[in-house]
Amino acid sequence: MLIYKYLSFIISVFCSISLYSQVSEGGIPTSFSIQGLSTIIPTSTVSSQQPPIDTPIIVTEYVYDSILNTVEVDSFTEDGSQTVGLNISKVIFLKTQSNVLSLPEGKLYRIRVTATNAKGIGFIFSNFSLPNGAKMYVYSSDSLFILGAFTNINNNADNKLVTSILPYPSAIIEVFYPTGSDMLLSFKVTEVIYYFINDFFITPIPSSRVGAISSIDESCYGNVYCRTNYYGGIERSVMKWEYSKGNTRKVCSCALINQNVSGNEVKPYVLTANHCGDGADLSTATFYFNYQYSRCLSSYLSPGFTTTGATKKTSKSSTDMFLLELNNIPPADYNVFYAGWDHRDYPHGSGKLMLGIHHPKGVNKKYSEGWLQSNVLIDKWRVKWNRNSDRFTDNGSSGSPLFEDVNGRIIGQLSTGPIKTGCDKLKSRFIWRYGKIYRSWGNLEPYLDPTYSQTQLNGRIPCYNNLTLQNRNFPNASDYQPDNFVKIQCSVDMLFSPKIFGTIFYPNRFNYGANYLFTAGNSITIDAGGIDIPLGCTVEFNIGACTEY
DSSP: OEEEOSOOEEEEEOOOOOOOEESSOOOOOGGGGSTTOOOOOOEEEEOOOOOOOOOOOEEEEEEEETTTTEEEEEEEESOOOEEEEEEEEEEEEHHHHSEEEEETTEEEEEEEEEETTOSEEEEEEESOOOOTTOEEEEEOTTSSSEEEEEOGGGOOTTOEEEOOOBSSSEEEEEEEEETTOOOOTTOEEEEEEEESOOOOOOSSOOTTOTTOSOSSOGGGSEEGGGOOOOSTTGGGGEEEEEEEETTEEEEEEEEEBOOSSOGGGOOOEEEEEHHHHTTOEEEEEEEEESOSBSSTTOSOBOOOEEEEOEEEEEEETTTTEEEEEESSOOOGGGOOOBBEEEOOOOOTTOOOEEEEEEOGGGOSOEEEEEEEOOOOOSSEEEEEEOTTTOOOOOTTOTTOEEEETTTTEEEEEEEEEEOOOTTOOOOTTOOEEEEEHHHHHHHHHHHHOTTSOOSEEOOBOOOBSSEEEESOEEOOGGGTOSSOOEEEEESSEEEEEOEEETTEEEOEEEOTTOEEEEEESSEEEEOTTOEEOOTTEEEEEEEOOOOOO
8 A cells, every 4th residue: 555645646547438428437348358149139129209399488577679769579588498308208227128148257137229210319217226346337339438437336216217318229238247146126127218319429420329420500609618708617606407396307507606605515405497496207207417529629529427316406497596416526536617606786887897608408518708787687697698609598598597707606597598590690689687696685695605704716626525536538638628627625634445246356447638636634645556557647646635727
C-alpha cells in the first residue's frame, strides 16, 4: 500500500476508454472474450410506433413592441417539455426468455430486443436486484455502444433500473451470474422506451446506427462552447433530464444548485420547472451531465454521463419551480458544478445581462444571451434574447436556469416561451418568462440556505468528505469541454482501490491525455493495483483544503 501524505507530485502517463457512461462499473461484456460464440440469440420485437401529437396549453399576452411602436399579442406555450419517445409495455423475463450459456465461472444470459424503425431504444427493468459478482450490460449489436456493467451498486429500494438511450433500433441485454447464485425468475424488462428523436452522432459514425445525423436543425441554437467566459464552470451545472409521464417519455432542462452549508455537506439538489416535475415518474428519471460538443466548431459530440432516479423536495406552481434531489451523488469523475444563486429582486427594466444554458428539443447543450426586461409580472422575470443571434430556447429548454451573467448565479428557471416556427428570426417583442427564485424563496430556503442568512451564494465544484475511488474510468475532459482539466477534491481522506472479482483486479483507469488534480485534506492512499496511469496523462496528487473551483 502506498500512502501519499502532505505532498504534491505529478505523474505523466497513457491510456484509453469509452465515454458511454451511466453510473456503473464499466468494463467489457463477458461474451466479448468468448471466441466462436454464436450471434444467434432470441429476439423480442416492439412494432413501429408513431409519435404522439403534443397539444400544449396556449396563453396570450399583450406586449408593447418598441421598434414597431405597436401593441402586439404574444402567444406562449405553458408546457415546454419535449416528447422524445413512448414507453411500450413489454414484459421480458430474462431468465426464461434468454439464451443461456453455462461457463466454468457462472451462467451467461443474452437476449436481443428490437424496436422497429426507432431512432433509439431504452429499457425499464423491474425486480432488479443483482447479487455480488453479477453483471448486466446493454449494448448495440455492432458492439460500439455499451452501457454497464450494472452491478449490485445499482440496487435500490424501488428495485427498478432505467437505462439511458442507445442510439440504435436494437440492443442486446446480457447478464452474467456467478457460480453459487442464480437469476431471479421475476427479474424482467417491463417497458421498452421507443425513441423518436436521436441527436447522437459521433465521428466516425457507425454505419449501422439509425438516424445517426440529428433530425433537429441545430443551426437554430448556439453550441454552449461558442461562448467562453463562463463563471467558475456554471455550464457544467446544467443537465437535460428525461422522465416518464403516463406512457410518454419527455425531456426538460435543469441544473445542480449549491447550498449554504459546509462543502462536504452539499446535496445533489436540482432546480427545474414545476410543469416538468409535477406528475413525473422520478424513480425512472435519467439525468444527462456534460452532454455537449467539446468545442464551438467541433464535430465530436460527447454522449456525456448519466445517473437515474430522484425524489421531490419542494415546488411552487405560481413560479413554476420544482426542486428535486438525485438518488445518487454524481460520481467524482463526472466533473459537475453546483451553480450559485441570488434570491434578491431586481429593479424593473434593469437591462441586466442574462444568460441561459439549456437543452432545446433535448439536444446537446446550448446557450442564449439577452437582457432582463421591464416587468409587470409578480412571479416571473421577463427576458428578451438577442434577436440577431437566433440563439433561442425551445421545447426541452423548460426548467433551465437563468443566470445573471456577472457572477453566474441562478435567479430563475425557464417557465414559458413564445410559439414560433423553426429557426425563423423572432420579432423583438417576443419575451421569455422565468420563474423568480425571489418569489420561490420561502420554499427553497430550508434546502438552499438552512442557516437563513444569505441573499446570494457563489457556485462550487464538489467537495466530498471521505472519497473512495474504485474501478472508475477517468476520461480525457477535452472530449466534452475546451479546457482539458478536472479537479476532484475531498475534505479528509481519499482512497484509490481496485475492484476485485476472484483473482482479477480492476484498477481505476485514465484515458489517454487525461489531466486531473486530486486534492485531499488529510491523506491520499493508493492500494496495490488501485490505479493505472499509463503514458500520456497528467495526474497530480495534492494535500490541501477544498476550494470553490
